[in-house]
Amino acid sequence: xxxxxxxxxxLIWPVLTLGVLALIxxxxxxxxxxxxxxxxDLV
Amino acid sequence: xxxxxxxxxxxxxxxxxxFAFYGGTYLLTLKIRKKKEGTDAFMVSNxxxxxxxxxxxxxxxxxxxxxxxxxxxxxxxxxxxxxxxYGFWGALMILFIYPFxxxxxxxxxxxxxxxxxxxARHGSSSQLILAFSNxxxxxxxxxxxxxxxxxxxxxxxxxxxxxxxxIAGLGVxxxxxxSGFRAxxxxxxxQLVALMAIAIVIIxxxxxxxxxxxxLVAGLDNLTAEQANLFSMEAILNQGAxxxxxxxxxxxxxxxxxxxxxxxxxxxxxPTFITATVGYGAIVIGLGMIGLMALTLGxxxxxxxxxxxxxxxxxxYLPPVFIAxxxxxxxxxxxxxxxxxxxxxxxxxxxxxxxxxxAKGKADPARMLLIGRLTxxxxxxxxxxxxxFSLDILVMLVFVGALWGAIVFPVIxxxxxxRVTNSAFTTSVIVAMLLFCVARFELITMTGxxxxxxxxxxxxGGGVIIGLMAFGFLGRTVGAVAGTLAFIAMLILATGxxxxxxxxxxxxxxxxxxxxxxxxxxxLSKERFDFDTIKEKVGDYDHPQDQTATTESVIPGGVASQx
Numbered sequence: 309x310x311x312x313x314x315x316x317x318x319l320i321w322p323v324l325t326l327g328v329l330a331l332i333x334x335x336x337x338x339x340x341x342x343x344x345x346x347x348x349d350l351v
Numbered sequence: 352x353x354x355x356x357x358x359x360x361x362x363x364x365x366x367x368x369x370f371a372f373y374g375g376t377y378l379l380t381l382k383i384r385k386k387k388e389g390t391d392a393f394m395v396s397n398x399x400x401x402x403x404x405x406x407x408x409x410x411x412x413x414x415x416x417x418x419x420x421x422x423x424x425x426x427x428x429x430x431x432x433x434x435x436x437y438g439f440w441g442a443l444m445i446l447f448i449y450p451f452x453x454x455x456x457x458x459x460x461x462x463x464x465x466x467x468x469x470x471a472r473h474g475s476s477s478q479l480i481l482a483f484s485n486x487x488x489x490x491x492x493x494x495x496x497x498x499x500x501x502x503x504x505x506x507x508x509x510x511x512x513x514x515x516x517x518i519a520g521l522g523v524x525x526x527x528x529x530s531g532f533r534a535x536x537x538x539x540x541x542q543l544v545a546l547m548a549i550a551i552v553i554i555x556x557x558x559x560x561x562x563x564x565x566x567l568v569a570g571l572d573n574l575t576a577e578q579a580n581l582f583s584m585e586a587i588l589n590q591g592a593x594x595x596x597x598x599x600x601x602x603x604x605x606x607x608x609x610x611x612x613x614x615x616x617x618x619x620x621x622p623t624f625i626t627a628t629v630g631y632g633a634i635v636i637g638l639g640m641i642g643l644m645a646l647t648l649g650x651x652x653x654x655x656x657x658x659x660x661x662x663x664x665x666x667x668y669l670p671p672v673f674i675a676x677x678x679x680x681x682x683x684x685x686x687x688x689x690x691x692x693x694x695x696x697x698x699x700x701x702x703x704x705x706x707x708x709x710a711k712g713k714a715d716p717a718r719m720l721l722i723g724r725l726t727x728x729x730x731x732x733x734x735x736x737x738x739x740f741s742l743d744i745l746v747m748l749v750f751v752g753a754l755w756g757a758i759v760f761p762v763i764x765x766x767x768x769x770r771v772t773n774s775a776f777t778t779s780v781i782v783a784m785l786l787f788c789v790a791r792f793e794l795i796t797m798t799g800x801x802x803x804x805x806x807x808x809x810x811x812g813g814g815v816i817i818g819l820m821a822f823g824f825l826g827r828t829v830g831a832v833a834g835t836l837a838f839i840a841m842l843i844l845a846t847g848x849x850x851x852x853x854x855x856x857x858x859x860x861x862x863x864x865x866x867x868x869x870x871x872x873x874x875l876s877k878e879r880f881d882f883d884t885i886k887e888k889v890g891d892y893d894h895p896q897d898q899t900a901t902t903e904s905v906i907p908g909g910v911a912s913q914x
Contacts, residue, residue, distance in 0.1 A: 325630070
């Protein structure tokens with residue numbers, strides 16, 4: 309049980325990082341689509 | 352397990368890695384390069400940065416090279432709770448600023464720096480105090496990041512420290528110089544993707560290479576009782592509390608954050624800053640876990656240098672390709688922060704110094720851009736020189752931290768309370784800095800009445816921090832109640848005790864003293880400020896005619912006396 313708890317305590321952070329990375333990549337693709345539709349630069 | 356030396360790359364490999372990183376980043380910026388940049392785009396990307404790019408940029412900017420090293424050091428020193436006490440509070444710095452950021456944006460939708468807003472609210476002296484603290488902070492940050500590049504190159508290759516510093520400095524300047532903030536936010540996204548991908552791979556790779564979670568649990572015997580405790584008081588008092596105190600100060604005092612607050616699409620400020628909070632916390636706490644792993648294994652840092660912990664663990668357990676990935680991770684994190692510092696410094700010199708003080712409303716956009724780019728060159732040279740001399744920045748850091756703490760209440764109060772005056776702002780910051788020095792350098796003995804007075808001011812400071820945090824999210828009434836309760840709790844808990852924790856006492860004193868002086872002077876004032884005048888005074892430098900037309904229509908002086 310302790311092994312599971314400590315393993316999760318360390319590995320939860322890369323999992324969270326992966327979630328945020330996916331969210332940001334999706335959002336950037338949407339930003340690009342919106343910028344293209346509005347005929348302006350992404351940044 | 353201990354290793355006597357770190358893995359060494361050949362000179363050619365390191366040069367190729369650096370060339371690939373900075374060359375690739377430079378090529379990326381060519382895609383957005385315009386022959387004629389506008390000042391608004393150069394400083395804040397026309398206030399239209401989307402949620403994705405904005406959150407990537409905020410996360411990448413807030414993660415600097417020291418984040419990994421310090422988080423791992425915290426894990427190694429304080430055990431199980433150590434990485435949390437570094438990463439969690441650092442993440443909250445991003446979270447707690449956004450409610451105030453929305454107010455800044457409402458007051459001055461076209462601003463480029465927080466200093467411009469304060470200039471419109473109070474005038475030059477308050478604005479220049481803020482700008483000065485921003486400049487000092489960014490120069491220190493540049494120097495620390497270039498130093499980290501030099502140190503990394505020198506420990507992992509035969510190249511010297513100076514070569515690493517110079518390559519990093521020129522590399523960052525090369526891709527930021529022309530397009531400024533636009534280049535910074537675009538490359539932040541690419542750098543963050545690389546940084547996150549590497550963190551996702553490296554953390555589990557080290558854990559399983561060292562024997563997996565069971566080996567980690569077996570090594571818990573190496574920890575002291577405090578290190579094994581998730582709620583360790585030692586970790587809270589030495590690592591968590593000083594960081595907690597700095598949560599609002601770092602956010603208010605850092606132009607890299609306010610620049611993003613003014614750049615992101617207004618309706619995206621909240622999701623952008625929440626995402627960056629989670630992203631920063633996950634990456635930094637995760638890499639801090641490598642310090643905890645080292646502690647459970649009984650690893651001694653090479654040459655006693657805690658900064659060697661992560662490279663040592665990666666070197667010991669993973670093949671060279673992972674060390675190359677770690678190298679890119681650190682170079683990416685330090686470059687993303689350094690380019691943001693260059694953009695921040697250029698915006699301060701362009702808007703706060705030239706636009707508001709030298710040009711006095713008649714700013715020439717072309718000259719402004721030239722000033723911005725020259726600032727970047729000068730700042731890079733200064734950063735390289737300071738880093739090469741390996742200057743002791745502790746005293747500078749101490750002063751900047753105190754200055755940021757001292758300006759928190761005056762800046763926030765100035766944006767919500769119409770009675771705050773320029774002299775209240777300026778005097779409160781100066782008094783707070785003086786009292787901070789007395790406490791921090793123990794210029795008087797902290798016993799008897801003196802100790803009590805400083806603990807009283809520090810308790811007030813603690814109440815102010817909690818009160819402002821609650822106010823940001825939950826409004827005036829909850830903020831006042833939370834602040835008062837925190838003040839009373841601090842009085843009970845801190846009296847006769849806080850004087851033994853000099854750093855904490857001094858930092859809290861800066862908050863408490865500036866709040867007290869600013870509040871008393873403001874209450875004595877008969878002035879009332881009309882906040883609607885701010886947006887008329889802070890405008891777009893590319894279209895000065897529009898700005899002149901709107902400025903002429905507002906009340907001269909901006910102060911509408913209601914009495």
